[in-house]
Amino acid sequence: MTGFVIRQLGPADAAAYREIRLEGLERHPEAFGSTYEAEAALSPEEFVRRVVEVPTFAAERDGRLLGLVGLARESGVKRRHRGTLIRMYVRPEARGSGAADALVEAVLDHARSEGLDAVLLAVITEAEPARRLYERHGFKVYGVEPGALRIGDRAYDDELRIRFL
Template sequence: MTDTGGAQIRRLELADAALYRDIRLEALQKNPEAFGSTFERESAQPLSWFEAVIDRADIFGAFLDGKLTGIAGFSAQEGSKQAHKGRLWAMYIRDTARGSGLGKLLVAAVLDHARGRVEMVQLTVVSENEAARRLYSAMGFVEYGYEKRALKQGGRYYDEILMVKFLDEGTAGPAQAMP
């Protein structure tokens, strides 16, 4: 667990499933355009479903005054040819804590966890989410692709920016030519 300026960052445990469910459903309700899943789908799931998510993935929580205020997930790709890649997903900070630096702490926790497990961390972010794009850029992620109409919510399409951070700076990045 990391304690920084009153904020505590740690991996969620099965005992946190109800807290995770609450913040995840809030995220899906308040920012439906930012996630591949929907509030309707996940709100219908029992608590055991959220426990299973926590059990199979590495989900980090940011706690302020004992309240779960932010989340970010990490998962490594499966299969020998993609095991060098990880993914940052389901990032969300409650409105009351946005702009407080909590997002940077969560991303840093995911990156620290990823080091030694994978060589790169990828993510997607809705192109209109300027605050998230600035955060990820500040944390060393670079854009490498653009997916038009990646998500469709309420009859409207949302484009996504594909971003990557190479954890080993010696590894060939997208700007370097391949032999």
Template sequence: MIRQLGPEDIQVFRQIRLEALRSEPAAFASSAADWEALPDAEWTRRLTANAVFVDFYEGKPVAMMGLMRQGASKMAHRATVIMVYVRKDRRGGGHAKALLDAVVAHARSAGVRLLELALSAENPAALRFYLREGFREVGRVDGGIIHEGREIDDVLMMRRIDHDASAG
């Protein structure tokens, strides 16, 4: 069951976000330590500033995907897919596809035309998933993330959703 989280869901958000950062530390720009130090007010701000969707399996949060809309008026038609995570034992279970569908529907209803994202070049499964879902690679940032002293490239991708053949 997918649900968009609200301010009353701060504990669910904290649980799944910290799980993601701890279990896949090389996949995110933030570290678990960055988020563990945040006061509750900042957790609430981050949850409400962005649309955050969580997929629940057997009543427990197992996957998450967020949407961060551009703030500048001339870029308000763009949004970035953020905080993507699926628990290892639930991968391949359709959670990412279901979350992406929910994010796309939400984005469209808000007038978003372009979805953007960045992912680790060391995550070929995610790259294949996004290509299947209609995203295309638009660039790379060499050494975009430094994890444990090692540079990891970011793959930049985008997908139009205003006249999208892969919708549905």
């Protein structure tokens, strides 16, 4: 699959954003700190607020969002030089197409344009394709948070990574 474009989402994209976000939470609950149930209960206005407050990029083809990623900038005066890559998800039909790579590059480009000097992320240690993706883009491991996420009685460790710009 080729022919996708990468673009920043705006308020008019909130419904499409909600759809793909909920799909990601439903298919891969271990990959996100939030849950399908919690986000399905959010109002449409909350999804508008999210795409306005957190720069969110999407891979899109023929009007369909294939993947998304956000960049949450730290708000404190002493931490505003860093951002965190969040809410990364690529639909199964777009995996292997280069969409994930293009989304990560969009976040890094945006971070540079905003004057950030580093982008951080957390990825579960079992998510080998995601770990390889971030490795390709220069994200280095700086720690592991044991049991960072828990689903039922199953714990997942988060690998903490940073990419200096």
